[in-house]
Amino acid sequence: MMVSDWSLWLEWLIKSLVVTLGLLTGFAYLTWYERRALARIQARIGPNRAGPQGLLQPIADAVKLIFKEELVPAKADKMLFFWAPVITMIPSLIIAAVIPWGPAIEMFGRVIRLSIADLNVGVLYLMSIASIAVYGIVLAGWSSNNKYAMLGGLRSSAQMISYELALGLSFATSIILANSMRMLDIVEAQRGLWFVVVQPVGAVIFWIATLAEVNRAPFDMPEAEQELTAGYHAEYSGMKFALFFMAEYQKMIVVSAILAVLYFGGYLGPFVDRFPWLGPIYMIIKIILLLFVMIWVRATWPRIRYDRLMAFGWKILLPLSLAIAFITASGILLAEMSGNPLYFWAIPVVSVLAGLFTVAVIYRELRRKAYGRV
């Protein structure tokens, strides 16, 4: 009993260390990846001086940030000013605890599950951590005692609360399809058919809502430099600023992983049953591809105006995600009750039609605004 207890603790410790260190390294190389990819899209070269292909650039950046002077504004709330970056950082790390990185593998004579915590309320755990993540940014804005920082913090809290609803509903859509809230069950339910095929609109809604949740372009309102200098982290410098930076990029990695699990089949892929260690590799490939889409969006879309951001979240995304959840649930219920799989396949058709209708409404509205008539 004692022995197995100890080895269990050791297993948890090793898994937590691997995930944490993986996220930290992932953050460092995500900055490099983003700068190179952005440069490529904008017909530049990007950082390529430090090391081969600029691969040592993140290390140089880290050294620079560590040795930078740290300033604390005289009238800042010292305690919260210190803790705000930490409070931002913690959710972005612990949210990764429930992500399954692969099927159970056998190693050293014991079965090891490739996720830190296999909660049966995994999706709800994600939701609760996502709703707590806003505190760091709000407190950073308030404790800086700076108007711009404060406005950035308030904007971000309003934005994150608004888009959390659409996010929660697209979580619910995936739960309905998998009939479970456990992340592992959701992945296994996609054996044979990824949920993105059944519910493409749900995946897109999830993607848009998470872009707003992690404050990425085109929803990077809290740090819109033309309006707010640097938003909530205007007063931060040195390592404290680096923590905000790290949190943002780790959140990018984590939400890509969550999207991969919920809609793109997680660790599933060809031959994954015969070679379980292929699971994490498929997962990482999917994450890198999804991250590329995020960078691509940043390179091609301008930031949208704040009132339009809120209008989009409340008047378009929320009703659409409600409709999507309703369509999915009723499709499954009808297919179950009548035994006719045709109803199941009506889900993607009706959802895409609803999505196209929404796009048409937006287009009409924009034309009306531009020309003063329909």
Place this chain on the structure above:
Amino acid sequence: MTINLILFLVLAVIAVATALGMLTSRNAIYSALFLVLNFVTVAVFYLLLGAPFIAMAQITVYAGAIMVLFLFVIMLLGAERLPDSRVLPWQKPLAITLAVVLALESAYLLWTKARPAGNVLPPGDEINTVETLRALGMTLFNDYLLPFEVTSVLLLVAMIGVIVLVRREKGGQKS
């Protein structure tokens, strides 16, 4: 002395301490943050009692959504620092009396009702969450459909009320 009891005692101390911190803090932001900690501690209590769904809902709804709105309003109004409070002469004795009555009452109830059962803290694992969720949904939508719908109408009315109150008249100035 089981591990559950130790966990419970530690959590109870944290919960009481954060509640006291919320009451005594002179800065509204700190009060709100103490309340967040308190809510999270209560969520851990739910986990201890084997109700992970309620625990996560508690964090999402109370610690997440509602308290963020509280912080939002406190910051927007700039009402962080409380002014020095005027002492109401009758407030202290009344509060002390009520607190003592509450403490005595709960002590009596704990002593008489909770003791014989013995199993105040059931084991927290091996609970099928989706099954309990399904049971929750069935109960809510079959046995308690009318109260549920009435609650939703109430929320809708509150929402419409807020919209009417903050609406700007057409062509008028925002006061």
